[in-house]
Amino acid sequence: MSERISTLAAHNSAVSGILTQEAYLSDLQSHVATGKRVNRPSDDPVAAAKITTIQQNIAELSDYAKNADSAKNNLELEESTLNTFNLTLQVIREKALYANNGSLSFMDRQSLAAEMQQRLDQLVALANTQDQDGHYIFSGYAGNTVPVVSNDLGQYSYAGDQGIRYTSLSSNFQMACNDNAGAVFFGFAAADLSLTSTADVTNTGTAAVDSFYVETTPPVVPESYVIVFNTPALPAPPSPATDFSIYDPSDLVNPLTDYANVPFVAGQEYAINGVEFSLSGVPAGADTFTLNVTQQVKQDVFTATQDLINAIVAYGSDNERLSYNIGVGLENLDQAEQQVLTTRATIGARLNAIDIEKSANSEHEILAKILLSEQEDLDLTKAISDLQLISVALQAAQQSFVVIRNLSIFTYL
């Protein structure tokens, strides 16, 4: 502190004191007006950087909440569709069981089949459900492609793809929002048998396998039968073969029991181990035919139902054959229903997971907002009391300036 104070110095120091108070006052006011402690990065650089990160975090959490709602909508639509699907399947099942009743007439069965056809159309329509934007929900990524289509022969196929659409529910958790028809309605283990027949290339006759079907459940599957026509005894010209023997492919010397030298009649049905076959045309000696009975690998619910309906229509008068086919159809329907139930179970689990994640995220959001407030918000009480303190100090400075200004010898000269 110097001993001598010049007039200018005294004036300057008083004025600068006032100006400093005013600047502080106005800065404090700007903070009170926004309610924020950090208006600009320089107010608290570390907090400012953190605030940027927290704001991004909060934005992300609100995005995840929207994603969760969207996923929920998709999955709930799917679930209710599948619920209706299974109910319809059960109706079909009941009708099929009833059709098996031996006391029903041919016409009764026809009308049952017609009702089942309507139910099948309903199944297909459910599988081809569209969401509110007109996209098929069971088509995978091919949202504009109808998933379940049929050909003229009543065989159904899946025309979509296997895409699964994921959405993020949190930074490390993704949720599958859809299932595709291929996984839900197609591809379960078939109860049907696959029957094929081949004629040997060296055959000289004009015979061909005419009909080949299952009458009752064969005891052993897979199984193959080789039919060989005996060479006639007459020397020449070659005359048509008159009987045949059936062999197992592993032993072409000894025919199967009861099937040696069976007399042949074109068009007549022969039965062996549950299957029946007939040949048409004129076989020559040593002509060979192979019949194969194998398990069909995969089946889908629509083709199976259509096959079931066709069987009821076609074998309305053949109780035994009808019974077999209804048995196969019911087994297929069971498999289909099981597959749909499994999918519904996963949907239920996913909806649960979405709810859990949603509530976890909303807790995180609350925490993040608290953190943001801690970094950013002004302690209003302290700020306002500071404001009053500074105002008082400013007033004192201003008043004392006026008083000191008047102290001069010149006023007394």
Add this chain to the structure above:
Amino acid sequence: MPNLYGIGVSGLRAAEVALDTTMHNITNASTDGYSRQRVLFAAQIPELTGVGYIGTGVTVENIERISSDFVNQALTSAYTSSSQADTYYDIASQVDNLLSDPSIGIVPTLNSFFSALETAQNNPASIPARQVVVSQMQILSSRINDLDASIKAQADTINNGIQTTVVQINALGASIATLNSNIVASLGATGGLNAPNDLLDQRDEAINQLAQCANISTLSQDDGSISVFLGNNQVFVMEGTNFPIGSEPNLNDSTLLDITYGTQIGSPVITNTLTGGALGGYYAVREQMVDLAQNSLDRLTLGLSQFFNTQNSLGIDLNGNIGENIFSDINSAQSLSARAAALSTNLGNGALTLTVTDVSQLGLDDFTLSYDGANYQLIDTTTNLLVQQTTSLAAITGLGFSLNLASGTMRAGDMYSIRPMLGAATNIASQITDPNTLAFASPIRLMNNINNTGDAALGNLVIQNTSGLPIPGTYIYGNAFSTPHALTPPIEIRFTSATTFQIFDMTTAPGVQIGPDQTYVSGASIFPLANVVDATPPGPNPNYTWDPGYQVSLTGVPATGDIFDLTYNTDAATDNQNAVEMVSIRNQKNMQNGTASLIDTYGQLVGSIGSLTESANISMVANDGLLARIQEQQESISGVSLDEEAANLIQYQQAYQAAAQLLAIARETFNDLLATLGAA
């Protein structure tokens, strides 16, 4: 006595001079830089008489200027420091405000853009959702352009400030020189005894104003002149001559002015030596804050553009086309050459281009490339350290960019300004107007045949290169995207046993096998295929690697006869795979060598600017405080106290009255003498 009058008159004159000086002080009490003046009285030479030495009155020896050279020097350097801190803080606080201004801030817009992408991810076929993404892209680009313009406006302000200061410096230099001449002449006129006080004050004031403009040092000469030196002892004023400084655009960055010593062409650049005063403040804030903000924003923009452009090109849009750039190309023809500009002093005519290859490797600094005829040296312009020295341009690697001589030849001594991020934020613009062209779907459809009996499935599809061109390398063929709307070729994988499979080119049924039989490893990527035989005639040809530009793997347990297909993903309206990848860019640590995400780098910028501004504020307050203290000190020595001068007025008035009274008494004494003599 004759002495009586002399003494009286001398008293009168002395009192008069004192009164004049006091009045001069009083009227100049508010003059900037005025040092109070004080009269030095001295007794006149006594007269030798028979009775001893008799005093002959008072004389004014000198009018002294009360001023301490020591404090003045301290004041001058305090002006330099405080002016530098003030100028720095002025600009810094504006940059600080820019980043927090919600109307041009980046963070809310960036978050809106990502939110729009998340919504579109949930519903990729929805045109309204896509439209929102397109709009957000446009808003984000505009915001970046705006922030870029604001930062450039700060650079302009700095340049204008520099220019104005240079003019001011030269004007002050001229006035100091004139004052020097006048002071020397005035001093000479009195034989060096009496200093022209007011001129000295004016010169000190001019020197202090100059000190606020730049860092200077002064040297007092014997003849009364003061020599002034700028920066590192560059002579600025010597006696009556001043040596003006000039300005010219910086060779590396034409938007920044350099200071030259002298105004003719070819004058040496002295910018680095001017570290104080307003000039020092301008250069410091330009380099530490404005350049930092500019380069940070440019780098963020490059990252945004590169990541999204690349990701979009790895998917297909609603029209089935491979995606194109959604933001401006970061390596547009114009940017390539602007980023590696040749200095105007180059003798050679080599033109370089700079291609940004990997944004994650980019730092924040700019470089200078110099060629000495054999070696290329890359020097960081901020630290002035040698970063890389190589014998070829291609060997400069690891920095996120590559340099290429596009035309002409370089000669020894040539230099280039290497600024990898130049113009990114100015040039960014949204390239998409049709929402259908956002590529949210994957270009490849994976199909596990429905009749498969095993449980293996295709997965882990990673698209790497959709350019249609072969992957660079020797004997690598097969990029699958060479034809639009098609996979060239479609692929079928057939298992011949549970552990071996064959890969078929399905362009025409039933397909042609590519490469040898493969052994199945669950989870391993099937492509690229090695050792594919090249049967093109005439042969023999070396085996080649077949790399279709994507990777996919099978996981699970396959069975014999299982079939898997890869085809072009037509009609995939609700495929969101590429959208999911785009959304994941938000949190990826894809900047700064894998340590920070896009928002993280922006947060770092905010933190840096904030803390630089905060410390600039502290420094300003400290320096202003120091200046105030020294000013107080100087005032206490040289300042006029009106009360003191009032007291002096009274004192000298009394002295004058006393001296006048003395004259009256002398007259009376003389009258008495005359009366005694003249009575007869």
